Amino acid sequence: MSMSVQSNPYGPNPSDFLSNVNKFELIESTLREGEQFSNAHFDTETKIKIAKALDDFGVDYIELTSPVASEQSRKDCEAICKLGLKAKILTHIRCHMDDARVAVETGVDGVDVVIGTSKFLREHSHGKDMNYIAQSAIEVIEFVKSKGIEIRFSSEDSFRSDIVDLLNIYRTVDKIGVNRVGIADTVGCANPRQVYELVKTLKSVVSCDIECHFHNDTGCAIANAYTALEAGAKLIDVSVLGIGERNGITPLGGLMARMIAADRDYVLSKYKVHKLRDLENLVANAVQVNIPFNNPITGFCAFTHKAGIHAKAILANPSTYEILNPEDFGISRYIHFANRLTGWNAIKSRVDQLNLHLTDDQCKEVTAKVKQMGDIRQLSIDDVDSIIRDFHAEQQTPSLRPAPTTEDDIEPVAKKQKTE
């Protein structure tokens, strides 16, 4: 258990007997849910490249688009099954024998079956009642099992489904021997305490594993996944950068951040998190999006510290303001010192980097000059280095030149510095 958990009085404790936080598994759905992302159109070569990268990263399952979606989808599914990856290959189908018959012939290790159980979906999507749903489920499950293939049964829009209907159907499919049941927040409406209650209740009704799928419409997909694991769910659906329908699902990288904060040893022993950035770049390029500026871990400033008080403490001990270690991801920490919120500890650290020698009082004095300049305009590192070098030179020959106090005075110095 990592230091961050031990030092947190509200962290995991022995009463968390339900928790799977330190033994969760990932169902990676970039090639299924991710294909439903607006910009996604993966050709065969791209699918294979992504599948291999996911496998190398260490995901437990790779989920693929239904083979009945299109002829090429079926061929691609077969091709990926033949790659001989360590990860188990799944495909995702409607709860229907027509789909199941095609799925079992592709060579997949498992089939994920889904059907809408909410009033909304029963009225406006398939139009079937719960008895019909249960009968279809039993038929499909028994057929897939007879082929020696893993089977998961999931409801859709679970958080707007009737609790009694849900528990009834889950108990039914558990009894006939599904490998997993799935809860899906298809519209992204769920919040963590609801998730905890539903998973905990379901855990008392079924003996199989529980898988959870969370959309991110209201920004809770990572937190809901974490809370589901606390309540006893075992598997979480993710995609790279969270791509999927609308604004997507639980992102692989964000969930890694969350889980490392809970149990760094488990995550690092199982997943190659130092390859996260390459994996995200691969998928971002394939679907033509930029990594969000505020992405956990790989956002451009995820390890940038700016305010003086933060920089001071980070320089003394990175754990003061970091719950994640950038080195785990092959990323560097950055102390932003070229701005008016800077403090003298950050400037002193820069003075040391420049191999100059100033006393603490002198560092405070030059910091005041940096802040004064930062009030006038946005500073570059060159600007600050010029102010520091200039100040340092004055300390050696104090009478030579007055300290710069306005932009006009500074500008030529900064320029001169750049041409040296």
Place this chain on the structure above:
Amino acid sequence: MSMSVQSNPYGPNPSDFLSNVNKFELIESTLREGEQFSNAHFDTETKIKIAKALDDFGVDYIELTSPVASEQSRKDCEAICKLGLKAKILTHIRCHMDDARVAVETGVDGVDVVIGTSKFLREHSHGKDMNYIAQSAIEVIEFVKSKGIEIRFSSEDSFRSDIVDLLNIYRTVDKIGVNRVGIADTVGCANPRQVYELVKTLKSVVSCDIECHFHNDTGCAIANAYTALEAGAKLIDVSVLGIGERNGITPLGGLMARMIAADRDYVLSKYKVHKLRDLENLVANAVQVNIPFNNPITGFCAFTHKAGIHAKAILANPSTYEILNPEDFGISRYIHFANRLTGWNAIKSRVDQLNLHLTDDQCKEVTAKVKQMGDIRQLSIDDVDSIIRDFHAEQQTPSLRPAPTTEDDIEPVAKKQKTE
């Protein structure tokens, strides 16, 4: 209470007596926390523009950078206090009389005081013990109160602080009459159930309001804010797009999405959510970032539906796959039909838009052609329209021309369509 909540069996219930979900307030910190974002350098004009936009949006408080950060920071604080905004103006200072003396002279309505209480920050930042912290807090609080100004006391890194230390200091400051106490997840390590427990416990110790501040390093800042409100916190710190130190804090837009899913009437009565997009664009331009592709509400595909089964149900009733109504934000829903995952209901809807007439069976037939083409390459809307128009023309004069089946056949049709 909105329909989505009523239809959710795990939603709010009468036992949620602690909850402030339907009466929360916002402390908007784009001009304080947001100024600590790597790319932020707000000149006076930009600060005033942002402050006015936030006020128009309806935020309850606007928090500004400490007046001791730099001379211009102090002048800007005074200038914003003189704008006569409806929102109350706060500034954010260290727990120190030097800072407090400057802050009370700026004209602010309130002062937010913060001090690090975790072992990490006590050892590596200010180096003070809890007694010293309590004495400083009392002196600063009594001074600020004597000036007739609101005062908040917050610990920093609260989730890695000792629970007994925390409750002691909160009780002390509550007794001497602070307006609010603050909990801060400064490093972004907290998870929802920890938040619920800490806020609930604190609620039993203090009689003043509770404010919460969540960093987003592990992707839980929105969920933690929501759960804090459920446990009885009253105020949440947000910034536009979540900008702040590292990858930032609870974003205003994401929290609006979360809160609308819980109590749409309250949110719409209080905040001008249709101005969210303009507000985000204003700040994104000022700090030179793009709106993340997966941003809640304003991400480019937040209301785009792609898979055939989703499109079908959305066409019947948008609530099937939407927890938010795009019209609330002045945004349009989009059904993505030009891809191989499409279904015949989406294509039928496009046929209707084109004012053509095909039977359901004919729509299924042309959908198969679209999927076949989508397997070969990424489709544009023009491509699909060409396939539909071509198919429609054939139905009128069946013998004229065979249906296109390969890319070579389709290509000229698609090109011809574009030049018409």
